[in-house]
Amino acid sequence: xxxxxxxxxxxxxxxxxxxxxxxxxxxxxxxxxxxxxxxxxxxxxxxxxxxxxxxxxxxxxxxxxxxxxxxxxxxxxxxxxxxxxxxxxxxxxxxxxxxxxxxxxxxxxxxxxxxxxxxxxxxxxxxxxxxxxxxxxxxxxxxxxxxxxxxxxxxxxxxxxxxxxxxxxxxxxxxxxxxxxxxxxxxxxxxxxxxxxxxxxxxxxxxxxxxxxxxxxxxxxxxxxxxxxxxxxxxxxxxxxxxxxxxxxxxxxxxxxxxxxxxxxxxxxxx
Amino acid sequence: xxxxxxxxxxxxxxxxxxxxxxxxxxxxxxxxxxxxxxxxxxxxxxxxxxxxxxxxxxxxxxxxxxxxxxxxxxxxxxxxxxxxxxxxxxxxxxxxxxxxxxxxxxxxxxxxxxxxxxxxxxxxxxxxxxxxxxxxxxxxxxxxxxxxxxxxxxxxxxxxxxxxxxxxxxxxxxxxxxxxxxxxxxxxxxxxxxxxxxxxxxxxxxxxxxxxxxxxxxxxxxxxxxxxxxxxxxxxxxxxxxxxxxxxxxxxxxxxxxxxxxxxxxxxxxxxxxxxxxxxxxxxxxxxxxxxxxxxxxxxxxxxxxxxxxxxxxxxxxxxxxxxxxxxxxxxxxxxxxxxxxxxxxxxxxxxxxxxxxxxxxxxxxx
Numbered sequence: 001x002x003x004x005x006x007x008x009x010x011x012x013x014x015x016x017x018x019x020x021x022x023x024x025x026x027x028x029x030x031x032x033x034x035x036x037x038x039x040x041x042x043x044x045x046x047x048x049x050x051x052x053x054x055x056x057x058x059x060x061x062x063x064x065x066x067x068x069x070x071x072x073x074x075x076x077x078x079x080x081x082x083x084x085x086x087x088x089x090x091x092x093x094x095x096x097x098x099x100x101x102x103x104x105x106x107x108x109x110x111x112x113x114x115x116x117x118x119x120x121x122x123x124x125x126x127x128x129x130x131x132x133x134x135x136x137x138x139x140x141x142x143x144x145x146x147x148x149x150x151x152x153x154x155x156x157x158x159x160x161x162x163x164x165x166x167x168x169x170x171x172x173x174x175x176x177x178x179x180x181x182x183x184x185x186x187x188x189x190x191x192x193x194x195x196x197x198x199x200x201x202x203x204x205x206x207x208x209x210x211x212x213x214x215x216x217x218x219x220x221x222x223x224x225x226x227x228x229x230x231x232x233x234x235x236x237x238x239x240x241x242x243x244x245x246x247x248x249x250x251x252x253x254x255x256x257x258x259x260x261x262x263x264x265x266x267x268x269x270x271x
Numbered sequence: 272x273x274x275x276x277x278x279x280x281x282x283x284x285x286x287x288x289x290x291x292x293x294x295x296x297x298x299x300x301x302x303x304x305x306x307x308x309x310x311x312x313x314x315x316x317x318x319x320x321x322x323x324x325x326x327x328x329x330x331x332x333x334x335x336x337x338x339x340x341x342x343x344x345x346x347x348x349x350x351x352x353x354x355x356x357x358x359x360x361x362x363x364x365x366x367x368x369x370x371x372x373x374x375x376x377x378x379x380x381x382x383x384x385x386x387x388x389x390x391x392x393x394x395x396x397x398x399x400x401x402x403x404x405x406x407x408x409x410x411x412x413x414x415x416x417x418x419x420x421x422x423x424x425x426x427x428x429x430x431x432x433x434x435x436x437x438x439x440x441x442x443x444x445x446x447x448x449x450x451x452x453x454x455x456x457x458x459x460x461x462x463x464x465x466x467x468x469x470x471x472x473x474x475x476x477x478x479x480x481x482x483x484x485x486x487x488x489x490x491x492x493x494x495x496x497x498x499x500x501x502x503x504x505x506x507x508x509x510x511x512x513x514x515x516x517x518x519x520x521x522x523x524x525x526x527x528x529x530x531x532x533x534x535x536x537x538x539x540x541x542x543x544x545x546x547x548x549x550x551x552x553x554x555x556x557x558x559x560x561x562x563x564x565x566x567x568x569x570x571x572x573x574x575x576x577x578x579x580x581x582x583x584x585x586x587x588x589x590x591x592x593x594x595x596x597x598x599x600x601x602x603x604x605x606x607x608x609x610x611x612x613x614x615x616x617x618x619x620x621x622x623x624x625x626x627x628x629x630x631x632x633x634x635x636x637x638x
Binding site: 158160161163164166168169170174179182183 | 318321322323342343344348349350352353354356357358359360369370373374417429
């Protein structure tokens, strides 16, 4: 191997370690008795699950895991269904104001979420959805990013394919889900991964609309637990909850690694 | 029985007319070719028959039934697209079966029909393959299979051969003609290729700028073009055009080009009389120009030409010269030898000249 390559690999390994070390430390610290966390370097002197036991006793973490799974899955499914319907209409159907509508939708992407936070909250109050899962799921059933992704992908599909399906007897729904979906799997996976991740990691919106501990999502519960004083300033317990929070995404990543990288590359987004 | 009738059918995109007042009938079992340059509205007309394009005004009848508002699936038509439009995620079998499945046929019926279509098109060995694993020609066969499997009343072909190479195009052309003989169904075929139009069509509709300029049999279109556009569009190489004037002397009427290089006496063309002292465009097909007087032809107009170059194709050759800055092409038989860069007389058969009104472009006379 050339010396220049060896140097490159050393540098890359260093960079990778600098990213991995905090995770390693977090997992290790969560397994270390509170008193020893301060001295923790690379290997612990003693391992314990007491931090986890304490966390389980204090907060309904399994319940929040279930809630998060329900919310993220339902929103992802919704975004795939409704996002592709909207994207299809904007790409392939002809109606007045179509392009204007698309630009308005794109424009909403430039607005920070915080701007619509209060109006959305008021809406939730009026619908009587505060402290229900509907407040977490319904507003997340479609989004501008998914619409943009589906529209662009559908635009690249020849109209003749859709016309052939129409002549074969397909309605618009069948065209989207039976003819187009099987041909845009990379886009579906990209949208699904990004939607699932952003829903999973969302803290602010759940904090606003959910107060009942049994309806809380995992990040919300963990955040409240870590900064809300219930962890009693114990770092080990906070880190144990952080590990549990990161775990599903790490598992998902290891399964869908290929698509994760593809989707990040294809969207040019950093998550 | 599936005749298609257009009654003053128009299509407008915003303010741009794509088809203007189409008013004609495609007879039952007829092979009708719509031909014209890109953007002439031929595909739009076809898509209106399919129901893929709304009709802005007028009425469209299939089998005497008004179909203006009828969705494509209820028109009993099938369409073959230029880019095949096969479902990429399905095998050839599933592509053929899809339309039948939606129509609720049983698996057994579907299998029988797909096998029959596959047998007709000789694509049995492709049925397990997905479109990606097929060549262009194979895909086109499967696309035709998808059309015939439903046994529709009308077949629509939208430039189906333009993505194929020249050799395959020739083969498929013959197969489509054979298919028409076998199925005896109404076919509407859109193309910009006049060879396809001439060889396939029972009748041809020539379109330009959204208008149908002439509908006729291939031979009639070639021999009796109704206007300048049709005359120039049908025929390869195209008809030669020379602008000039009708005059009269003691010998009678004559046509003379503006540079006075060519003089054609036209005693047998009384229809030119009203055009005396007026400008006309004369058209003559390349095969009616010869390097010497041909046997049995009495009336000639000759001019001294400078042969610029000669294209030799073996069975024939084309000699290029100019008259009044207009290119003149003569189609020559292998016996009629001409050398490039030579000076020689070219003989125009007067009987075969076409004359067109310079203002309207309409033909003044036939042969």
